[in-house]
Amino acid sequence: MLSCGHVGKTYATERGDVDAVKDIDLDVPSGEFAAIVGRSGSGKSSLMAMIGGLSRPTRGAVRVAETDIWALADDRLARFRNREIGFVFQFASLLPTLRIIDNVALPALLGRPREAKAAYQNAAELLGQLGLAEYIDAYPAEISAGEQRRAVIARALINAPSLLLADEPTSDLDEQTEIEIMAQFQELNRDRGMTLIMVTHNLRLAEQADRVLHIANGSLVS
Amino acid sequence: MVNADIPFDAAAAGHQTARAPRPDGAGIPFLLGSLALQNLGRRKARTLLLLAAVAICSGAVFTGVVLMKSIENSMDIGFTRLGADMLIVPEGTLANITAALLTAEPTDLTFDRSLVDRLAGLKGVRRVAPQLIFRTDLSGYGGRDESVDMIAFDPERDITVQPWLERRLDRPMRPDDVIVGGRRDEALGSQLLLFGKPFTVYGSLGRTAVGTHERGLFISFETMDGLRETMRQICGARAPLEPGKISGVLVELAPGVTTQQARFAVLANLPGVKVIGGESMLTSIRQGLTALLDGVLVLMAIMFVSTAAMVSVLFSAIIAERRRELGLFQAIGAQRGHIVGMLLTEAVIATAVGAVLGCALGVLLMRLYQHSLVYYLQSLGIPFVWLSAAGTGLIALACILLASLIGAGGALVPAWRASGREPYDLIRSEG
Numbered sequence A: 001m002l003s004c005g006h007v008g009k010t011y012a013t014e015r016g017d018v019d020a021v022k023d024i025d026l027d028v029p030s031g032e033f034a035a036i037v038g039r040s041g042s043g044k045s046s047l048m049a050m051i052g053g054l055s056r057p058t059r060g061a062v063r064v065a066e067t068d069i070w071a072l073a074d075d076r077l078a079r080f081r082n083r084e085i086g087f088v089f090q091f092a093s094l095l096p097t098l099r100i101i102d103n104v105a106l107p108a109l110l111g112r113p114r115e116a117k118a119a120y121q122n123a124a125e126l127l128g129q130l131g132l133a134e135y136i137d138a139y140p141a142e143i144s145a146g147e148q149r150r151a152v153i154a155r156a157l158i159n160a161p162s163l164l165l166a167d168e169p170t171s172d173l174d175e176q177t178e179i180e181i182m183a184q185f186q187e188l189n190r191d192r193g194m195t196l197i198m199v200t201h202n203l204r205l206a207e208q209a210d211r212v213l214h215i216a217n218g219s220l221v222s
Numbered sequence B: 001m002v003n004a005d006i007p008f009d010a011a012a013a014g015h016q017t018a019r020a021p022r023p024d025g026a027g028i029p030f031l032l033g034s035l036a037l038q039n040l041g042r043r044k045a046r047t048l049l050l051l052a053a054v055a056i057c058s059g060a061v062f063t064g065v066v067l068m069k070s071i072e073n074s075m076d077i078g079f080t081r082l083g084a085d086m087l088i089v090p091e092g093t094l095a096n097i098t099a100a101l102l103t104a105e106p107t108d109l110t111f112d113r114s115l116v117d118r119l120a121g122l123k124g125v126r127r128v129a130p131q132l133i134f135r136t137d138l139s140g141y142g143g144r145d146e147s148v149d150m151i152a153f154d155p156e157r158d159i160t161v162q163p164w165l166e167r168r169l170d171r172p173m174r175p176d177d178v179i180v181g182g183r184r185d186e187a188l189g190s191q192l193l194l195f196g197k198p199f200t201v202y203g204s205l206g207r208t209a210v211g212t213h214e215r216g217l218f219i220s221f222e223t224m225d226g227l228r229e230t231m232r233q234i235c236g237a238r239a240p241l242e243p244g245k246i247s248g249v250l251v252e253l254a255p256g257v258t259t260q261q262a263r264f265a266v267l268a269n270l271p272g273v274k275v276i277g278g279e280s281m282l283t284s285i286r287q288g289l290t291a292l293l294d295g296v297l298v299l300m301a302i303m304f305v306s307t308a309a310m311v312s313v314l315f316s317a318i319i320a321e322r323r324r325e326l327g328l329f330q331a332i333g334a335q336r337g338h339i340v341g342m343l344l345t346e347a348v349i350a351t352a353v354g355a356v357l358g359c360a361l362g363v364l365l366m367r368l369y370q371h372s373l374v375y376y377l378q379s380l381g382i383p384f385v386w387l388s389a390a391g392t393g394l395i396a397l398a399c400i401l402l403a404s405l406i407g408a409g410g411a412l413v414p415a416w417r418a419s420g421r422e423p424y425d426l427i428r429s430e431g
Helices: A044-051 A074-084 A100-111 A116-129 A145-157 A175-192 B028-042 B044-081 B097-102 B115-120 B211-215 B221-235 B259-269 B279-321 B323-331 B336-379 B389-419 B423-428
Strands: A002-013 A016-028 A033-037 A059-064 A085-088 A163-167 A195-200 A211-216 B086-090 B125-136 B148-153 B165-168 B177-180 B191-194 B197-205 B217-220 B248-253 B273-277
Touching: A002 A044, A016 A044, A016 A059, A033 A044, A033 A175, A044 A059, A044 A163, A044 A195, A044 B423, A074 A085, A074 A100, A074 B336, A085 A145, A100 A116, A100 A145, A100 B028, A116 A145, A145 A175, A163 A175, A175 A195, B028 B044, B028 B336, B044 B279, B044 B336, B044 B389, B086 B259, B115 B125, B115 B248, B125 B221, B148 B211, B148 B221, B197 B221, B217 B221, B248 B259, B259 B273, B279 B323, B279 B336, B279 B389, B323 B336, B323 B389, B323 B423, B336 B389
Parallel strands: A033 A195, A033 A211, A085 A163, A163 A195, B148 B217, B177 B197
Antiparallel strands: A002 A016, A002 A059, B086 B248, B086 B273, B125 B148, B125 B248, B165 B197, B177 B217, B191 B197
16 A cells, blocks of 8 residues: 655755655555654654655655655646545644535545535535534534544545545544544544554554554654 | 445434535535635735725726826817817907817907808818807896807818717708707707797707807807897897807818918918917827826836735735645645635735725715816816716726736735645644
8 A cells, every 4th residue: 555665855954954754664555554653853744744745755755556656746646645645634724714514525625626515415424424413514613622633534534545644643632532533543444444554652542553663763663 | 433435324424404514515616715715804904904905006096097088088078079170269369278179269259251261271271160159148048147158050061069969859950950068958859949039959969078068059050140130139239140250160180280380371371360279289288198197107007016016925924824724735635726726816806805995985086076176177167078987987897807917916926836835844834
């Protein structure tokens, strides 16, 4: 499903070049739930950004579903992300001026603008499955942080992606909500066979994954 | 369990119909438009500032263009539409610019009608149109002592009256017909009495903003000749009522002939006349006006450029503030066109609304002009004819379109630059 070959990222700073990610080789087979664990600044988010087609590697290649994503032109890469990759970010990533259902339907609308009705039907269904049916017409500010995070998961799933990337998905949530979110990830992985890569600094969460990868100073250490 | 692949079942999903979304689903253009509107609404103070700046700029441009076009229009009426390049009047006639712009001033000074043919025979003269203007308050028309300008003209040679006919009876003009000025409200075909004689209202002129023309009663020389004796009995032996007399001749020059050349020819061949018009007066007015118009246009161009710069700076700030949102938007699949389109839509909405407000303000401002400056000018007899409603509407539309284009142009560079950045770069750079 995912293959990274010698992937590296170097940022140019005023104090010289900084290697955030150093030539990482990584393979994640289809259906695996992998967790990447590391301290702040270890390079885990940069690695995830390169895997997700959000940040171009300085070197190396990333293949997702047999596609060399960084060989794609910008608009094709955007379409690939839209179709194949779902994102759950650590920040409140819902557009505040759109209703929950609009937020969830948005990736489907961007990918298939002529199928608006189906997009909204799917969005309503997903929100129902995630226990947010009563909030479909609400705005993000009207629901709790946990509910917002579930809405973000619904948005990540709307196009039925083959890869779900979660960057600190429970970073600012209470323990109970954290458990619920992790349960949903495991359910997606177990019941749908969805490939899931989660970046976290929380070892306890990471241990719920099939495989835990440790990253330090830009390199995988185990 | 979460399953995005199974068919939708609202009941199974616990879909609350009480707060149901639009069932037909909002398409991406609607959502992007909606996002643009809501983003403008999020920063009310800034949006209002932008609207105000665009409104002031567009309003100034709109008002300026309409005023300048109206002035041009008024000048056209004076110089072109009335068809006369020069006005020949008896020496000693008091002439002012208003009279020169339009027609002979009501005066008892006259010259002989035979002069018309001599004038027509001069080299460089294309057409001549004699007129006799007789001002009286004894015509019996319009109530006791109402002052009326009766203007006799030659329908065959006329270049200044009939071009202004706005409405007329569907037949040729007859000797017992009268044409009424633009401010007279007699119905076509109705009868009015002049010196006790009934006349049929044959036609009505458009508004020219010149009192003599707008409130005048126009009859043919033939009709005037038939009425002359009655008029002499009532008004006494005034010079314009003597047979074969006229008040002035409007002259249209042949192409390529300057008014200066014609002036020399007239004065050399026809003693005792005065030539009004020509380059010394009319051209200087026109040239002065053109320079003023050019200056106003340059000022307007500067205003629009500064508006574009302001929009660009403002949208750079707006985009910097929303980097994370844009990055997220890209992350979920938005292409460059979506991002640029959304930001340009925002700019176009803001500038177009600002321009609409500006044009509305401009209309109010022009109403103010109408009740002050224009009223004052017209009270002095200086013609001022507003641009037509259709013309004004077109200028307003052009201002709105131009403002929208400037909004789009101003936002294009920051939007294009932002859309070209990597999503992760945008997401993590929000400060």
